[in-house]
Amino acid sequence: MKPPIIHVAGLSKRFTLGETRSGNLRESLAVATSALLGRGRRSARTPKQIWALRDVSFDVAEGEVLGIIGANGAGKSTLLRILSRITTPTGGRAEIHGRVASLLEVGTGFHPELTGRENVALNGAILGMGRREIAQRFDEIVEFAGVETFLDTPVKRYSSGMRMRLAFAVAAHLEPEVLIVDEVLAVGDVAFQQRCLGKMSEVAHSGRTVLFVSHNMAAVEGLCDRALLLDRGHVAATGDVGDVIAEYLTRAAIAPVVDGPIATSADGTLEVAALELLDRDDLPLGAVQTGRPFSLRLDLTSAAPLRRVGIQLAVNDALGARVAVLSSTVAGSEADLPMGSHRVQCVGRDPPLVPGAYSLELKILAGSECLLFERRAAPLLVEGGDFFGTGRLPPEGWGGRCLLHQAWSIESAKSDAESIV
C-alpha cells in the first residue's frame, strides 16, 4: 500500500480566551466557550483555555475523498485552517505530500472596485496559480462562470450570484494534489449549489485527494468515500461515510442536558437555569407529539434589570437546518425584566412537525443586543401524533419538513370526461 498523502498525528490546538484584543474574537469566544466548555460559571474575564482540537490523528490515502463532519464548534474549521497552514497547531504534527490548495471561502481577496478580469487574475494568484496558469485557464473560467459580457465591469456592479459564480469558477480551476474545501457550498442559490457539487464531484473523481467539510449530509454522502466525525475537538468516529453519518445523527439526537445552568451570558449577568418540556398540565414531557399542544418553560436569573427582553427558541433539525422559530418578540411578548429570577413559559399549539430528532437553539436579546446564545440548548424529540384527526401521518420515507392542514375535494363533471381538481 502506498504511504498516505496526508498523515496527521496527535494534532492539537489550544486557544487562550479572556484577554481579547479584537472585538471579533470576543464574540466567537463567547460562542466557543459555551459550545466547548458547556456551562462556564466563571466570568469570561479570567483567561480560559480551550482545546479546539485535541490529539487528532488520521491518515488520508492518495485519491481519497474524506468528509469531515461534526456539530458547530467541533473543530472542523480549526483542523482545515491548520492543514491549510493559516494557523499553527499547539501540538502534534501533520504531513502533506503534495501541493495543497484550500478553499475556505468563495471569493477570498475579491476586490469590489476591480473588474471581473482583474479579479480573476488576482484571485488566481492568491489561491496559488501562476501567471501562465491563469492565462491558460482564463477562458474556461469565464465560460464556467458565464460572465463574458461583464468582464470589464467592476465586480461591485455584479449581482451577488454572478460574483459567487466567478469566484467559484476560479477556485474550481485550481489543480492541486490536495484540495481542502470548507462549507463553501452553503452559500448561493440551489442551482448554484448543484453546479458547485457537480464540479466538486468532477474534482473528486479525477483522482485528487479532497478534504471536504459540510453540514449537508447528502453532499457528504454523495461525494465522499470515508468520513471523519469530530466531536469537541476529538475524533469521535472514522470509517465508511454511511456509518459515520449514522453515528453523527445518533449523537446529535441525544445531546446531553445535565443539571445546572444550561447557558450563561458572556458577562455573567443572565443565567438560564433550566429549559423544560411540559404538557398542557405542566407535567414533564419526554417528547412533543405532532399536533398536540406543548409548553416550554425557561427558568432565568438576571443579576441586573434588563430592558426589552426577547426570547427566541429555534427548532433545528438533526442536520442543523432551521425548521421554525418561536420568538417572544414576534409574538408581541417582549418584556422588561427586573433583577431576580423569572419563569418564562411558551405554549406551542398544534405543532406541525414531522416526527424525528430536533434540537432547540436558545437566544436571549435585550433590545437588539444578543445577551445569550446557545446553539444546542436542548434536544427536542418529536413523535407521531394524530395531527390530521385521521389517525394517519405520511410515512417516514416520504420526506418533508412539516405537516399542513389540508382539505381536499373532488368534483366530477357529469359528462364523459373525468377531471380531478
Add this chain to the structure above:
Amino acid sequence: MTESDGQGSGRIGGVVIEPPRGLAAIDLAELWRSRELIGFLALRDVRVRYKQAALGVSWAVLQPLLTMVVFSVLFGFLMGADGRPGVEGVPYAVSTYCALVPWQLFATALSFSGNSIVQNQNLVTKVYFPRLVLPIAPIVAALVDFAAAFAVLLLMMLAYGIAPGPEIALLPLLILLTLATALAVSLWLSAANALYRDVRYALPFLTQLWFFVTPCVYTTDSVLGNAPPWAHWLYAANPMVGVVEGFRWALIGGPAPAPGALLASSVAVVLLLVGGAIYFRRMERVFADWV
C-alpha cells in the same frame, strides 16, 4: 509562483506542519516564488487607489507640489524670499520639491504597508501564502506614485535649467534605501498592528513627526550648520536624512552627504530590517488567530 509550486508547499517531500519553536528564518526561496503574487497585489493597490478618483494619479504629484508651495510662501513671509532654507544657488521650490519626492515615496509606502496585515485580514484568515508578501506589495505599489512625482521633478529641473551631474547614477541606491527604510519600519508596525490597533492611529502621527525631523522643507546645513559633529551623527541615524540630502546631491547639486552619515543611515536601516523581520516572523504565527 511557478507552476511546480503553487502554495509554497514543495512538491517534493511536501510540507510538515508542527507547532512553531524558537526563531524562524525567512524562507527567501518561498518569497521569491511568490513574486507574482506581490506583483498582483501591488497592481491591485495601484488600481484601487485611484479608481473613482477624479484627479487619479495626479494626487501623487499634487501632494508634494502643494506642500512645497505652502512652505515656499510660509518661509517667504518668515525669512524673506532669499532667506528660505534651500540648497544654495537653486530656487527654494526645486530644492524642496526634490526632497519631497523621495519623502512622499517613503510616507506612502509606510502608510499602506504599516496597515497591510489589518487591511488584508480577509486573506490572512482564509488562505496561506508567505505573509511577508503583504507588507512588501504596497511598497512596490508606491513606486508608481513616485514615478509620476519624479517626472514632474525632471520637468521642473528642465524649466529652471538645472542639469544633474554624474552623481545621478547613485539615485537607484538612494531609492533602494528609501524602500528598505519603509519596509523595515513597516515590518514592525504591520505585525504590531495585527495585535494592537493603536498602531493604526499612531502611524499618521509618527509619519508627521518624522517629516519634521527630516530636512525636506529645510536643509541639514540650515539647522545644523554650526552644530558639533556628534549632532550630525545623531541626525544621520534617521535614514531619511541621508536619502533626502542624497537626492539633492545627486540631482540638483546640493552638498555631498558625508559618506559616514550615509553609512550610519544604512547600518540603522539594516538593524531595523533584521529586527523587524525577526519580529514579523514571530508574530505571523498568530496573525490568523488575533487579527
